[in-house]
Amino acid sequence: MHSPLDRRAFLAGAALLSVLPLASAHATPEAMAGAIKAVVGAGTIREGRVKLDLPPLVENGNVVPLTVSVESPMTPADHVKAIHVFNEKNPQPHVFSARLGPRNGKAVIATRIKLADSQKIVAIAETSSGEFWSASADVIVTLAACVEDVT
Amino acid sequence: MTNVLINAPKTAKPGEIVEIKALILHPMETGFRPGTNGRIIPRNIIERFTATWNGAEIFRMEMSPAIAANPFVSFFAVATESGTIGLRWTGDQGFLAEEHVAITVG
Amino acid sequence: MKVYPDQAPKARVEGPLLIGARPLGSASLRSGRRAAFGMLLVVFITTFALAQGATDSRRSGYQDMGEALQKMQDDDTANPGMLFVQLGEQLFGQPAGAANKSCADCHGAGSMKGVAARYPAIAKDTNEPVDLEGRINLCRSANQQAETLAPESRELLSLEAYVAFQSRGQPIAPLSDPRLAPFRAQGAEIYRRRQGQLNLSCAICHDDNAGKKLAGVTIPQAHPTGYPIYRLEWQALGSLKRRLRNCLIGLRAEAYAYDAPEYVALELYLMDRAKGMALEAPGVRP
Numbered sequence: 001m002h003s004p005l006d007r008r009a010f011l012a013g014a015a016l017l018s019v020l021p022l023a024s025a026h027a028t029p030e031a032m033a034g035a036i037k038a039v040v041g042a043g044t045i046r047e048g049r050v051k052l053d054l055p056p057l058v059e060n061g062n063v064v065p066l067t068v069s070v071e072s073p074m075t076p077a078d079h080v081k082a083i084h085v086f087n088e089k090n091p092q093p094h095v096f097s098a099r100l101g102p103r104n105g106k107a108v109i110a111t112r113i114k115l116a117d118s119q120k121i122v123a124i125a126e127t128s129s130g131e132f133w134s135a136s137a138d139v140i141v142t143l144a145a146c147v148e149d150v151t
Numbered sequence: 152m153t154n155v156l157i158n159a160p161k162t163a164k165p166g167e168i169v170e171i172k173a174l175i176l177h178p179m180e181t182g183f184r185p186g187t188n189g190r191i192i193p194r195n196i197i198e199r200f201t202a203t204w205n206g207a208e209i210f211r212m213e214m215s216p217a218i219a220a221n222p223f224v225s226f227f228a229v230a231t232e233s234g235t236i237g238l239r240w241t242g243d244q245g246f247l248a249e250e251h252v253a254i255t256v257g
Numbered sequence: 258m259k260v261y262p263d264q265a266p267k268a269r270v271e272g273p274l275l276i277g278a279r280p281l282g283s284a285s286l287r288s289g290r291r292a293a294f295g296m297l298l299v300v301f302i303t304t305f306a307l308a309q310g311a312t313d314s315r316r317s318g319y320q321d322m323g324e325a326l327q328k329m330q331d332d333d334t335a336n337p338g339m340l341f342v343q344l345g346e347q348l349f350g351q352p353a354g355a356a357n358k359s360c361a362d363c364h365g366a367g368s369m370k371g372v373a374a375r376y377p378a379i380a381k382d383t384n385e386p387v388d389l390e391g392r393i394n395l396c397r398s399a400n401q402q403a404e405t406l407a408p409e410s411r412e413l414l415s416l417e418a419y420v421a422f423q424s425r426g427q428p429i430a431p432l433s434d435p436r437l438a439p440f441r442a443q444g445a446e447i448y449r450r451r452q453g454q455l456n457l458s459c460a461i462c463h464d465d466n467a468g469k470k471l472a473g474v475t476i477p478q479a480h481p482t483g484y485p486i487y488r489l490e491w492q493a494l495g496s497l498k499r500r501l502r503n504c505l506i507g508l509r510a511e512a513y514a515y516d517a518p519e520y521v522a523l524e525l526y527l528m529d530r531a532k533g534m535a536l537e538a539p540g541v542r543p
Contacts, residue, residue, distance in 0.1 A: 055325040059543030060489035063219040065325045087217060091183045094215040103209040103229055105168035110225035114217050142473035148490045149187060150409050151502055154344050158334035176340045220492040221337045
């Protein structure tokens with residue numbers, strides 16, 4: 001039977017622990033903003049022209065199909081030269097960066113990504129004229145990216 | 152032993168925009184996951200995927216640990232001339248995989 | 258109202274009247290969209306529907322998945338399970354063991370068609386039922402004089418995937434061999450037996466509560482239509498055995514050893530319960 005003094009000390013310790021920043025690797029909206037800034041620099045990001053296709057409800061965060069499409073004539077004079085995708089709550093903010101050009105004909109990329117939690121995904125397209133266009137999507141992940149090993 | 156599935160048309164008309172899909176076997180270990188012994192499994196991912204058309208680079212993707220295991224990529228390319236589409240994956244631990252598919256344009 | 262063979266109809270709410278979230282989309286809506294997806298797909302779906310019959314209320318786990326995952330399964334060049342089928346095809350033709358024979362040396366082209374749809378079967382060598390994995394390993398040791406392949410190893414799963422793929426689209430057709438009957442009955446008993454600290458039986462979730470949600474995921478009816486499956490939670494291909502072990506551990510029961518006869522007995526029962534449904538190997542499941 002613990003004395004009231006011990007219990008108080010324990011509770012105080014627990015309360016202190018809960019407010020200390022725990023050393024776990026988690027991206028935050030700030031980290032995502034920082035990663036976006038590193039790519040975009042001083043440029044202005046405009047919403048539009050980019051379409052982010054993600055299932056609204058994800059059964060398992062380990063494999064989430066994603067398609068990014070950007071409206072663009074993809075001519076040598078006017079094309080998308082890069083597409084960057086970021087996330088908000090995975091351990092790190094990057095998803096992928098792709099380089100494109102007029103040889104692609106269409107600025108459409110599909111892949112599969114991992115999502116640790118329900119979060120916002122942001123896609124930014126960089127055009128040959130130096131413009132930045134973006135779109136974002138909120139995804140609900142029912143089962144976070146958690147791998148079950150062979151047992 | 153690389154295991155790759157590629158979906159690219161064998162023929163195309165000049166100027167036609169074709170879809171190229173590639174799927175490769177790779178664990179894409181994030182480096183954030185603890186193993187059954189409690190210790191973090193070291194990162195082992197594919198970092199870069201490039202596609203060339205007769206040697207000229209037409210597509211490049213820098214991947215992060217957020218790309219799902221057994222990475223799948225689909226992109227588009229304008230069928231300019233007959234030849235070879237080259238696909239190349241490189242990554243951690245010296246990973247290198249290369250595949251070529253022929254395409255006839257005309 | 259006949260729901261499954263061997264089972265008395267229960268007084269439970271069925272199908273669209275279930276309270277609790279519905280799986281995304283409905284079968285009729287999806288079949289409308291799928292028509293746009295190419296001949297092979299149409300053929301597959303037609304076989305699928307015909308195999309099930311008009312009044313069949315059984316659903317494959319495929320129907321409980323979202324559209325994005327269904328598309329992933331349907332596209333042979335985007336289905337990660339196909340990477341293993343491709344590997345299995347290579348292994349099937351590779352000589353192995355002291356006999357230096359490959360599977361293809363005995364089993365010619367097309368000879369594996371229908372096998373996965375009727376397994377498990379009685380093995381001539383042992384006079385006991387074996388599943389596909391057991392059969393592959395029996396062949397390896399007896400006919401190829403090679404080492405058996407470890408459970409859930411890439412080689413065993415790839416060979417299994419390749420063989421199962423040869424039966425894709427075919428209706429599940431369990432053998433009526435009378436020697437299988439006692440094992441099948443044992444499987445039925447295990448299916449209805451309460452197990453584990455949670456004290457649940459397979460039937461309680463998969464018969465009585467299929468279609469309702471458990472921790473945000475739709476409970477499937479648990480028909481083994483897609484095995485071996487590429488399960489997103491595993492990020493890999495896995496066997497029915499692995500899935501059953503996951504369930505047992507989920508019930509907080511001690512999972513039987515990998516070579517336990519319980520798995521084969523359960524598979525015999527489950528395949529009989531899924532009789533007539535189309536095989537989808539390799540399936541994709543969340």
